[in-house]
Amino acid sequence: MELFYRLAADAVVIAHMAYVLFVIVGFVLTLIGCALRWQWIRNPWFRGVHLAMILIVVAEAWLGITCPLTTWEHQLRELAGGEVYQGAFIAKLVHDWLFYDAPPWVFMMLYTLFGAGVLVTFFVAPPMWKRRSPDV
Numbered sequence: 001m002e003l004f005y006r007l008a009a010d011a012v013v014i015a016h017m018a019y020v021l022f023v024i025v026g027f028v029l030t031l032i033g034c035a036l037r038w039q040w041i042r043n044p045w046f047r048g049v050h051l052a053m054i055l056i057v058v059a060e061a062w063l064g065i066t067c068p069l070t071t072w073e074h075q076l077r078e079l080a081g082g083e084v085y086q087g088a089f090i091a092k093l094v095h096d097w098l099f100y101d102a103p104p105w106v107f108m109m110l111y112t113l114f115g116a117g118v119l120v121t122f123f124v125a126p127p128m129w130k131r132r133s134p135d136v
Contacts, residue, residue, distance in 0.1 A: 002080045009076035016069040019053065026050040027118055034125045044127035051118055058115040061108040070099075 026046070033041030041047070060067055 005076045005080035009073050009080060012069055012073040012076060016067070016073070019069070023050065023054050023057070023114075023118075027054075027114070027121070030118075030121050030125070034121065041125060042128040044129055047122065047127040051122065054111070054115045054118050058111045061104070061111045064104070 027050070030041050030047070030050070032038070057067075059065075
């Protein structure tokens with residue numbers, strides 16, 4: 001059973017990394033898309049999900065809430081035998097990439113600035129719903 005919990009914890013870390021990468025890469029692609037006038041960056045579903053994801057992170061930081069994915073990973077690692085950060089090589093690498101040692105205010109400031117940047121793109125290149133063609 002320990003192997004199951006360890007693999008589940010590794011999967012949570014990889015999902016966490018995917019979340020972070022979506023937020024970061026989505027922002028970078030939106031900025032590039034603004035400059036190059038890519039139309040796909042105006043997709044309201046992509047932009048809405050992207051904004052919601054960073055706003056969740058900002059809200060967690062301001063409210064002092066530990067990310068549920070982090071909590072879940074720690075619980076699974078404890079169930080796997082109490083070694084909180086031991087796991088597969090890739091999961092360990094991803095974990096080390098995701099978590100830094102800095103005061104909470106640093107993260108709150110960074111997340112807030114990042115979230116503000118994402119929000120600014122809504123004014124620079126607002127999402128656009130496709131217009132329905134009139135019935136003929």
